[in-house]
Amino acid sequence: xxxxxxxxxxxxxxxxxxxxxxxxxxxxxxxxxxxxxxxxxxxxxxxxxxxxxxxxxxxxxxxxxxxxxxxxxxxxxxxxxxxxxxxxxxxxxxxxxxxxxxxxxxxxxxxxxxxxxxxxxxxxxxxxxxxxxxxxxxxxxxxxxxxxxxxxxxxxxxxxxxxxxxxxxxxxxxxxxxxxxxxxxxxxxxxxxxxxxxxxxxxxxxxxxxxxxxxxxxxxxxxxxxxxxxxxxxxxxxxxxxxxxxxxxxxxxxxxxxxxxxxxxxxxxxxxxxxxxxxxxxxxxxxxxxxxxxxxxxxxxxxxxxxxxxxxxxxxxxxxxxxxxxxxxxxxxxxxxxxxxxxxxxxxxxxxxxxxxxxxxxxxxxxxxxxxxxxxxxxxxxxxxxxxxxxxxxxxxxxxxxxxxxxxxxxxxxxxxxxxxxxxxxxxxxxxxxxxxxxxxxxxxxxxxxxxxxxxxxxxxxxxxxxxxxxxxxxxxxxxxxxxxxxxxxxxxxxxxxxxxxxxxxxxxxxxxxxxxxxxxxxxxxxxxxxxxxxxxxxxxxxxxxxxxxxxxxxxxxxxxxxxxxxxxxxxxxxxxxxxxxxxxxxxxxxxxxxxxxxxxxxxxxxxxxxxxxxxxxxxxxxxxxxxxxxxxxxxxxxxxxxxxxxxxxxxxxxxxxxxxxxxxxxxxxxxxxxxxxxxxxxxxxxxxxxxxxxxxxxxxx
Numbered sequence: 001x002x003x004x005x006x007x008x009x010x011x012x013x014x015x016x017x018x019x020x021x022x023x024x025x026x027x028x029x030x031x032x033x034x035x036x037x038x039x040x041x042x043x044x045x046x047x048x049x050x051x052x053x054x055x056x057x058x059x060x061x062x063x064x065x066x067x068x069x070x071x072x073x074x075x076x077x078x079x080x081x082x083x084x085x086x087x088x089x090x091x092x093x094x095x096x097x098x099x100x101x102x103x104x105x106x107x108x109x110x111x112x113x114x115x116x117x118x119x120x121x122x123x124x125x126x127x128x129x130x131x132x133x134x135x136x137x138x139x140x141x142x143x144x145x146x147x148x149x150x151x152x153x154x155x156x157x158x159x160x161x162x163x164x165x166x167x168x169x170x171x172x173x174x175x176x177x178x179x180x181x182x183x184x185x186x187x188x189x190x191x192x193x194x195x196x197x198x199x200x201x202x203x204x205x206x207x208x209x210x211x212x213x214x215x216x217x218x219x220x221x222x223x224x225x226x227x228x229x230x231x232x233x234x235x236x237x238x239x240x241x242x243x244x245x246x247x248x249x250x251x252x253x254x255x256x257x258x259x260x261x262x263x264x265x266x267x268x269x270x271x272x273x274x275x276x277x278x279x280x281x282x283x284x285x286x287x288x289x290x291x292x293x294x295x296x297x298x299x300x301x302x303x304x305x306x307x308x309x310x311x312x313x314x315x316x317x318x319x320x321x322x323x324x325x326x327x328x329x330x331x332x333x334x335x336x337x338x339x340x341x342x343x344x345x346x347x348x349x350x351x352x353x354x355x356x357x358x359x360x361x362x363x364x365x366x367x368x369x370x371x372x373x374x375x376x377x378x379x380x381x382x383x384x385x386x387x388x389x390x391x392x393x394x395x396x397x398x399x400x401x402x403x404x405x406x407x408x409x410x411x412x413x414x415x416x417x418x419x420x421x422x423x424x425x426x427x428x429x430x431x432x433x434x435x436x437x438x439x440x441x442x443x444x445x446x447x448x449x450x451x452x453x454x455x456x457x458x459x460x461x462x463x464x465x466x467x468x469x470x471x472x473x474x475x476x477x478x479x480x481x482x483x484x485x486x487x488x489x490x491x492x493x494x495x496x497x498x499x500x501x502x503x504x505x506x507x508x509x510x511x512x513x514x515x516x517x518x519x520x521x522x523x524x525x526x527x528x529x530x531x532x533x534x535x536x537x538x539x540x541x542x543x544x545x546x547x548x549x550x551x552x553x554x555x556x557x558x559x560x561x562x563x564x565x566x567x568x569x570x571x572x573x574x575x576x577x578x579x580x581x582x583x584x585x586x587x588x589x590x591x592x593x594x595x596x597x598x599x600x601x602x603x604x605x606x607x608x609x610x611x612x613x614x615x616x617x618x619x620x621x622x623x624x625x626x627x628x629x630x631x632x633x634x635x636x637x638x639x640x641x642x643x644x645x646x647x648x649x650x651x652x653x654x655x656x657x658x659x660x661x662x663x664x665x666x667x668x669x670x671x672x673x674x675x676x677x678x679x680x681x682x683x684x685x686x687x688x689x690x691x692x693x694x695x696x697x698x699x700x701x702x
Contacts, residue, residue, distance in 0.1 A: 018064050025126040029119040051103035058096045061461045086135030089464030094249040095132035097317035101241040101324050108441035109234030121238045124150035128242045136195040137185040148174040154235040155227050166230040173223045181210025199256045215247025216291050229283035233331030240327045241320040248297045257304020266403035268295030273410035280342045282330040293319050300390050306465035311389030318382040322374035325367050325445040332364035337428040345426030357426045365423040367442040372415035374449045379477040382452035388471050412487020417498050
């Protein structure tokens with residue numbers, strides 16, 4: 001008994017150490033908002049040092065065990081616990097990446113990020129780690145939605161109108177994906193009676209959509225180039241290591257291996273690198289490359305072999321390292337020059353006497369070169385190791401093999417463009433120096449990209465299937481260099497074209513061809529329903545003999561080409577319901593007035609009677625004066641209360657109409673301009689209310 005207790009205690013302690021980045025944000029995030037800058041930076045620095053120690057602890061190969069909180073006794077083996085964490089080989093390597101890269105992302109923004117961004121970043125990193133260590137679907141779903149909300153917050157905290165709009169789009173799409181994931185979880189539970197994470201026994205299409213939204217399956221990728229370039233440059237570093245990588249982990253952990261997933265990954269790799277070649281904005285180029293590199297990971301885990309899964313998950317960690325490094329370098333360029341487009345760095349009359357970027361911001365240039373070499377799969381850099389495993393895993397698998405090979409050539413071309421035009425040839429006036437924390441983060445990640453490339457065995461014990469990382473050979477290195485050299489050669493041929501920019505018509509895009517028709521239909525439906533509700537509310541407030549006549553007249557006059565007659569019963573019901581409630585409220589208030597004023601009237605009448613009978617000897621005019629005062633006070637009091645409650649009733653009606661008008665703008669604005677923070681309150685409450693209702697119903701069923 002004592003041995004079992006000691007074993008359980010050790011298990012709880014080990015998993016608790018790994019879960020510190022999940023638990024600590026409950027205290028650290030709020031504190032960061034209220035302390036001074038000096039103490040905030042000190043606390044954050046100590047916290048990120050602790051995260052690095054936790055990452056080293058996981059890397060040491062410690063057995064983490066499991067931890068269950070608020071466990072339910074309903075059903076043996078159901079896995080019913082709102083917070084159930086357990087060690088899984090896939091989660092262990094993913095959590096290592098989230099914690100390590102998250103720590104250096106916090107270091108990068110230590111002196112330049114807003115306190116609110118730092119607090120939300122800590123919570124976002126904790127949410128990603130919580131997903132990696134989730135032991136059941138309920139825990140995974142809770143942290144899945146927490147990550148959605150915190151990432152949306154990081155985008156919106158930039159504070160610009162574009163950031164608010166893009167953050168709201170991200171939130172709507174990701175909450176929709178979360179609802180699909182929840183429906184899949186419910187179907188799986190109904191089929192198996194268990195919430196323990198496993199390959200879905202039912203609801204697989206919902207799982208694919210929900211997970212595919214975060215792992216940017218085509219065409220669900222549209223949110224990524226909207227969101228990542230819009231956040232602040234410090235927040236972009238955090239985002240680069242979280243959302244899509246959580247999706248890749250979920251693909252490996254939940255979805256069954258299938259050729260469709262492997263082909264989807266290869267398609268993402270080709271699509272992302274093609275779109276990246278067309279970009280000139282630094283962070284937009286890097287964002288499309290996230291889609292491409294995530295495609296490599298999805299292709300690996302989608303094949304399902306031990307070699308491919310190890311390669312895909314190792315590429316997940318390596319990609320977090322070099323992609324965060326590339327975003328850091330791009331952010332340093334934006335911070336020091338105030339420019340974010342490659343065309344802004346072209347030499348002109350104003351900048352021809354200014355040294356190139358690699359001379360004025362050498363640390364950023366160093367990080368960009370090392371990151372580019374790593375992402376291209378150059379030997380002695382970490383990207384080569386994981387790409388080698390993936391190439392070996394997909395060998396002979398058609399069409400995945402050649403699609404990834406072409407994507408590899410495209411990666412070399414696009415990062416020649418990124419480094420050459422942005423850092424080697426580019427010129428711009430430097431207005432301020434990068435901070436010491438930014439410089440330290442860039443140098444640290446550059447060192448890790450080289451360290452894990454030269455000594456990949458450091459990560460070998462994190463691989464779920466223990467694939468050997470003794471991979472260096474002349475043949476393998478030459479095969480990788482061939483792809484890179486082909487990319488460099490092609491770049492020299494088309495460099496002038498890339499420098500001018502390749503302009504694609506606006507209509508030739510997934511957003512225009514696929515999402516624009518959906519947006520137009522949603523806009524018409526949204527605007528029409530908004531006009532109906534707004535007109536109904538106006539008719540109610542206006543009053544009159546027949547508000548329905550006013551409503552019907554205005555609805556009939558709408559030019560949307562829709563027949564409004566089917567809406568008349570609904571309009572009539574809404575009008576009668578609201579009018580009835582208003583009348584009941586008015587009558588109730590009137591009844592309350594009469595009942596409360598009655599005793600007061602009797603008291604005044606008694607005073608007058610006393611005045612008339614007792615004090616009449618003093619003077620007949622006193623009784624008359626008392627009566628006049630009594631009546632005056634009574635009338636004034638009654639008129640004042642009546643006026644107040646009438647105004648209160650009118651105010652409540654006005655508030656109702658205001659909320660309707662705010663949320664349903666009758667002016668016909670495009671739907672994604674209507675969906676902004678002006679009406680964020682009601683829409684967000686509806687969405688979150690739906691989530692909470694579904695969660696509550698599921699808990700009641702359990």
